[in-house]
Amino acid sequence: MSTSTIAVVRIPSSEFALSDTFEQCPEIECDIERLVAQDSDSAMPFMWVRGPDLDAVEDALREDSSVSELEVLSDLSDERLYRMSWVAHIRLVIHILLEEEGTILDAYGRDGNWRLRIMFPERESLSATYDFCREQGLSFGVEKIYDMNDSARAGRYGLSEEQFDALTTAAEQGYFEVPRGTSATELGEMLGITHQSLSERLRRGQENLIRSTLLIDDPDVD
Template sequence: MGLIAEFIVDTPILRQVMAEVPDMKIQNPVIYPETNGEYKSMIWAWGDDFQCFEEVMDENQFICEYSTLTQVGKRRLYLVTLGNGAEDHLAYQVVWDNDILTFHMTGTKKGFEMRALFPNKDSLSDFRKDCLARDIPFRLCALYQEDKFSDKNKKNSQPLTGKQRETLLIALEQGYFDVPRDTTLKGLADQLGISTQAVSTRLRRAQQRLIRASFERDTSANRV
């Protein structure tokens, strides 16, 4: 049975970027090696000034080039080419060699908050050692057996459908819940490709489910 580890790593590459745009977040990078020794990475970025973010990337010694692939709301998808010794600060070779599955990764000024499935303790130990050897601080936050993590998720997961979760996330990112609002139901509807009535219904039902779940958790805690 594998191990699910939640941990934070802080690469020098991310450190340089986040020092200038501390409120920027980077989510779920996809990275793969090229035959010339460079690495390609696809990343979503949001939360801070894009112009400043791109100026920092222009000056970053490890970034050879980048391009904007698309923008969805307040998020931009970049294709980034890493080089100039970037491989010395990437632990991905250990990930590939040990069949480690990474299924959550969000970069902030604190580092990359990650969740990954490791085949065994040895692979987790190898990954940690490789991180430290590459000047990548590693902090383990939680560790679960794969089956127990699944049970924990079932108990603690939010009672939302996929569409409700997507709608809430987009509404939050677009500033629908801000005061004053940065977008409208029509703006959300246009982005989701559905009617304003459908957006309104999804938001209302999602909020009802979250409120009920919150009261149920509070009631259970009071019983304990």
């Protein structure tokens, strides 16, 4: 039985969609919530954009050579949510989504780089994507890889089984609420572990959870 693999990769914005926009507005941040392939020639992202001058960013997006359609879905004071069609500089996206049947879980663009978290159906699909990029002259910097087996499946974000159980039980029992719904001693008794072991599991679990979700958005984090 094959095991799905999640990889965090870095791609220069100059080799990816929206390179024109990043060149004109280098201070922007782009956060993709969903990215699907419409066909072999186009992809449709749902993307949050943040920047000091959102009107200028929108003008740049409408003039971007990789964008054919643009629709504002939400306009907040400091960010906007767009639905758009990408039609250029998306060879890698199409390869991942259609040829390797991968899923782009999220993507974040800032400071001249895109950082993508991708789930491949098997490790060979990641290797094939790396080879594809080399053949096409594209950059594909792999920063993190982890396999999603039975004890650390995709929904656990790199947590061990013990850390997963400790965190979910703590949340269910109101341990993180203010005021707390249960004490550390009571929670440890529920899990059959000491207060010290509980504290260690929660601390390590929270660190793994943050590294697997939040820190992948920061291109400056190793």
